[in-house]
Amino acid sequence: MSTVQPGRSSTPTIDQSENPRQGKSAGNGSSAFGMLSEDELAQFQDGLTQDEVDRRRARGESNEVDDSTSRPVSAILRSNLFTIFNGILFVCVAAVLALGDWRDAVFGFVLVFNLAIGVFSELRSKKALDSLAVLQAPTSEALRDGTWVEVDNAHLVTHDVIRLKLGDQIPADGQALEVKGLEIDESALTGESRSVRKNRADAMMSGTAVVAGTGKMLVEVIGADAWAQKITAEARKFSKVHSEIQDSINRILKWITIVLPWIIALLLWSQMRAGDNSWRTAIIFTVAGVVGMIPQGLVLLTSMNFGLAAAILARRGVLIQELPAVEVLARVDVLCLDKTGTLTTGDIRGREIIPNPGRSAQTLTLPEGNCSFDAASRAILAAMVADEANATAVAVAQLVPDRALPFTDSAHLTPFSSVRKWSALEFTDGAKAEEGTDPKGTGGTSSQPLPQTWVMGAPEILLANAAGDTAWAKDAVAQAGDAGCRSVCLSFSMEALVEEVLPQDLTPALVAILEEDVRPDAKETLDYFRQQGVTIKVISGDAPKTVTSIASDLGLQHEGGSDLVALDARTLSEVGTPEFEAAALETDVFGRVTPEQKRGLVHALQHAGHTVAMTGDGVNDALALKDADLGIAMGNAAPATKAVSRLVLVNGKFSDLPGVVAEGRRIIANMERVSALFLSKTTYAMLLAVVVAIFGWSYPFLPRQLTYISAFTIGTPAFFLALGPNGRRYRPGFLRRTLLVAVPTGVILAAATLTSYLTLGQGTELGQTAATISLMIGAMALLIILARPWNWRRITLVVLMISGAIVGMLVPVVRDFFALAPPTGHGWRTILLAGGVAAILIVSSYVITSRWRDAEK
Numbered sequence: 001m002s003t004v005q006p007g008r009s010s011t012p013t014i015d016q017s018e019n020p021r022q023g024k025s026a027g028n029g030s031s032a033f034g035m036l037s038e039d040e041l042a043q044f045q046d047g048l049t050q051d052e053v054d055r056r057r058a059r060g061e062s063n064e065v066d067d068s069t070s071r072p073v074s075a076i077l078r079s080n081l082f083t084i085f086n087g088i089l090f091v092c093v094a095a096v097l098a099l100g101d102w103r104d105a106v107f108g109f110v111l112v113f114n115l116a117i118g119v120f121s122e123l124r125s126k127k128a129l130d131s132l133a134v135l136q137a138p139t140s141e142a143l144r145d146g147t148w149v150e151v152d153n154a155h156l157v158t159h160d161v162i163r164l165k166l167g168d169q170i171p172a173d174g175q176a177l178e179v180k181g182l183e184i185d186e187s188a189l190t191g192e193s194r195s196v197r198k199n200r201a202d203a204m205m206s207g208t209a210v211v212a213g214t215g216k217m218l219v220e221v222i223g224a225d226a227w228a229q230k231i232t233a234e235a236r237k238f239s240k241v242h243s244e245i246q247d248s249i250n251r252i253l254k255w256i257t258i259v260l261p262w263i264i265a266l267l268l269w270s271q272m273r274a275g276d277n278s279w280r281t282a283i284i285f286t287v288a289g290v291v292g293m294i295p296q297g298l299v300l301l302t303s304m305n306f307g308l309a310a311a312i313l314a315r316r317g318v319l320i321q322e323l324p325a326v327e328v329l330a331r332v333d334v335l336c337l338d339k340t341g342t343l344t345t346g347d348i349r350g351r352e353i354i355p356n357p358g359r360s361a362q363t364l365t366l367p368e369g370n371c372s373f374d375a376a377s378r379a380i381l382a383a384m385v386a387d388e389a390n391a392t393a394v395a396v397a398q399l400v401p402d403r404a405l406p407f408t409d410s411a412h413l414t415p416f417s418s419v420r421k422w423s424a425l426e427f428t429d430g431a432k433a434e435e436g437t438d439p440k441g442t443g444g445t446s447s448q449p450l451p452q453t454w455v456m457g458a459p460e461i462l463l464a465n466a467a468g469d470t471a472w473a474k475d476a477v478a479q480a481g482d483a484g485c486r487s488v489c490l491s492f493s494m495e496a497l498v499e500e501v502l503p504q505d506l507t508p509a510l511v512a513i514l515e516e517d518v519r520p521d522a523k524e525t526l527d528y529f530r531q532q533g534v535t536i537k538v539i540s541g542d543a544p545k546t547v548t549s550i551a552s553d554l555g556l557q558h559e560g561g562s563d564l565v566a567l568d569a570r571t572l573s574e575v576g577t578p579e580f581e582a583a584a585l586e587t588d589v590f591g592r593v594t595p596e597q598k599r600g601l602v603h604a605l606q607h608a609g610h611t612v613a614m615t616g617d618g619v620n621d622a623l624a625l626k627d628a629d630l631g632i633a634m635g636n637a638a639p640a641t642k643a644v645s646r647l648v649l650v651n652g653k654f655s656d657l658p659g660v661v662a663e664g665r666r667i668i669a670n671m672e673r674v675s676a677l678f679l680s681k682t683t684y685a686m687l688l689a690v691v692v693a694i695f696g697w698s699y700p701f702l703p704r705q706l707t708y709i710s711a712f713t714i715g716t717p718a719f720f721l722a723l724g725p726n727g728r729r730y731r732p733g734f735l736r737r738t739l740l741v742a743v744p745t746g747v748i749l750a751a752a753t754l755t756s757y758l759t760l761g762q763g764t765e766l767g768q769t770a771a772t773i774s775l776m777i778g779a780m781a782l783l784i785i786l787a788r789p790w791n792w793r794r795i796t797l798v799v800l801m802i803s804g805a806i807v808g809m810l811v812p813v814v815r816d817f818f819a820l821a822p823p824t825g826h827g828w829r830t831i832l833l834a835g836g837v838a839a840i841l842i843v844s845s846y847v848i849t850s851r852w853r854d855a856e857k
Contacts, residue, residue, distance in 0.1 A: 045161070047143030063171060089291065103817060138169065153171040181212060182197070182198040182213040183212035195211045206221075274692070292681060292682075292685030303323075305667045319650050327664045330661050330730045331668075333610050337538050340540065340617070343550060354510060357472055381456060384490075388415070396488060413425055418618070426452060426497060453497055453503060460477075460568065465502045484546060564588040575597060612629050617633065617641060633648045665730055666725060670724065672738055673721055682746070683749075709772060712805045749775055757771040
């Protein structure tokens, strides 16, 4: 672990050979790039001119990197085209065209059709996502031609001067030019969650984030040479989204891939010895078996579903940074919310200031003259929030004079930190006034010396270190909490800060009361999640009483309808202990939570087996968002927070989340439905291949006949069923339920096929026709079951599929194309009996296995 020296930055040791942009080293060895001297830094203090920017861009010195949220076109084409199964099917098409009847290669057209649909759907989704990502592109303020302008991070060039403020993610490597209490979170580099204080000329590394203060930075290393691309990419792929659908389908495909070569070899060997088959005929029958075993449309439909959902949500203002994230929210059973920016709009207004009543008659000696204690404390508070850009500081500024004290330039500011939950202003000996009488000779009350340290922050923390009368402040804070308002306390001490440890004799000077706007859609959205069985936990840095008041007003209750259980996070045990994990499960509202505790609460819930989503907008939420199963950033979130999130509510509407849940449910429910269709086909195709190989029978189908069956019972209906609406609630056990339907159905269909095939003559056209129709009847029964619940669209779909299959049998041209012979009376009785029994057994199997399918996993 790196050692942090006071006032200096700490960065990991990096091999200098990795970076071709080497300049003169300042000799501290703390950076991957050449550190500039003070004189060299001063040359770029005023930024660049536009001509200088243009010349650097012409030399390729820009910060452009590939950080698109969607896959490039080449990747889409590769993923859809170059798969193991597509390779096998391509070989099968070539073999049929070279050795057999071209009509048996018709499944090749289906392959091309599926590929075209998949590529088109993903390209359409890519267009929607990319257009939305452009609107969300991170920007920086750069000093050009003496003016601060907003610049896309990709358009930054070497030696640009950029301005840094709270929440910014540093877009390139460089050095600090100017700092005002600037603190950087370097946990992405060092693994340490504690922020690092920066001084002028310190190294600034890309991928880190501003957590306190403001400053200016000189950009030195950009684009592919900087750490920004590596760090941001690592943050986004820190843990891939866990998709139950993808994991289940990949597991099935892995099994198929393992057994497929053995079955192909066995089937080819048997067909060359079956009856009068020539080696050409044996290859054609083997191709038929292979085509039946490969669920080529299953992966395609999964990608299409994710892509379609992402495109739909993009039009609603929801940016999906990883496609499977759509599914995850439908599986979430615990939703952790940050109050500010999620339950509330994030807009804070100053309501009132309550001064210390015991100090109203006192005056303080200031360099510009004496003034009342109340006026002096308000002026000091104004100085402390003057350079802060966070919402709390802006609201406090509404309540204090719009001016800065003349002596604050020589005072030392410790900026606000979400870890400390306070900021401080310390006066040096030259800045504070000496004790004395009123210099204007008013004869008033004797003035007091200006206290050395002033601290603004959470009342609970400051009042815990208070001396003297604090009852008035505690009452003010309590009344504000009861009203759902926030409060900020300003305290003072005659002592100095020692290593950022608060003095023990703090005296409250005033309490600022702030009020927030509750989102109008918050209650309705919370009601929705509660009805869906999702547990809501509010995790905030504000006072527990304030957070509980707002949460209660929005209708949140503890399990069973009792009052919310709230807890001050400062009383929690250490993160990771059994006591901490128990509190995470039993508590509804957490107040005064540090970023590390937020992350720990997410981990505790995950360890208990929950699927956790976390919303937030501040940089203090980034750690928890990164580790949650689904991190959700609000549209006004800090760039560092958006970078680690998998889903961004661009419009900042909390009410957009139910729509994401609906899309996730549609995908899960529909993919379970169509997976059963595809895998039942794989099951009966494998069984048929093994059985005919063992007994030396000819394979019962030509490739074109399997294409005919699949077109009406799997391919076409699966496409429409997968993309249709479906609001069924999520239940765990996707793969288990799918196999409980597909495997028994596949066994029944294989038995019905072989029965009719062997009865009417194996190896004959009539036998193949009998196998085709009986299998079609049984497969239609499965389609009818899986198309439920009925609506006019699904009824129409099933009717069209049945009608198409029947018409195909009645039209001579179609019948001849697929090598189907019209059965006789005896043949029809055999076919209908085999198909009817199969249909009855499939329905019965579905009903019998329902008890296991519906059981909790």
